[in-house]
Amino acid sequence: MLAAMSIPPTDQVPGPAIHVQGLEKSYKELRVLRGVDLDVARGSIFALLGSNGAGKTTVVKILSTLLKADTGTARVNGFDVATQAAGVRESISLTGQFAAVDEILSGRENLVLVARLRHLTDPGAIADELLRRFSLTEAGARRAATYSGGMRRRLDIAMSLIGSPPLIFLDEPTAGLDPEARIDVWQAVKELAEGGTTVLLTTQYLDEAEQLADRIAILHQGRIIVNGTLAELRRLLPPAKVEYVEKQPSLEDVFFAVVGEGDKDGQDHKTRSSEK
């Protein structure tokens, strides 16, 4: 979790919440991003989908000013990530792949601490409201060390909402969570977007992108190879190609194999997991 100040969603400059063009990034010889372009509309949930090592975290780090791109431009809430880092940081909050809560403190104390750091009035009331919103009221007085993975992740997301940033980055928000905890986190993310927050999340899970995202972009070999709504993505596929699921499918294989079959309600991913 990182810098979120009190810029209410109404304070936004026009244009997309995130605009990325020609982003390139290498780690020495390893060319991770080879020209990434994407736009994220305000108030939407955008899923950056990619297999392990595709460069999702690299994109998030660049967008949150933790890492500099080699070339290309990125604007977040209207601010250039390279030249207006402070504006970007005031517009966003970042929840990383590994929960950043203080284990020794209680859930409530974690929230109060962040609210104090942000110089907000009545940190206790803010903490109580967030505990309620994330179904952590009963656990609020307990040390975070005793929380399950899902509770910890919800607390982490709650902490990153303090100060109401208009944009939130969630890097693999449900990695390592059990199915029930994943659904809880999904619910929390949906509520965020309903409240007007723009959410950019990364995931390796097709069902997560399906459940949550207004738009899905697939990051593959350093580029966005597909970008659209789920319905648009489905229309890209010739039905004849959907015939089998390989035993060790790449993300792309899984995608092409599963998209286009089943119905569009929440049940179809169950069918899919039983096919793997």
Ligand SMILES: Nc1ncnc2c1ncn2[C@@H]1O[C@H](COP(=O)(O)OP(=O)(O)O)[C@@H](O)[C@H]1O
């Ligand atoms: N600081 C770094 N130095 C060298 N290689 C890195 C560094 N960070 C990430 N990588 C490599 O870059 C690739 C993309 O990493 P990452 O953005 O973390 O992917 P993802 O989040 O999609 O799993 C991986 O091959 C990873 O090993």
Ligand SMILES: [Mg+2]
């Ligand atoms: Mg990552």
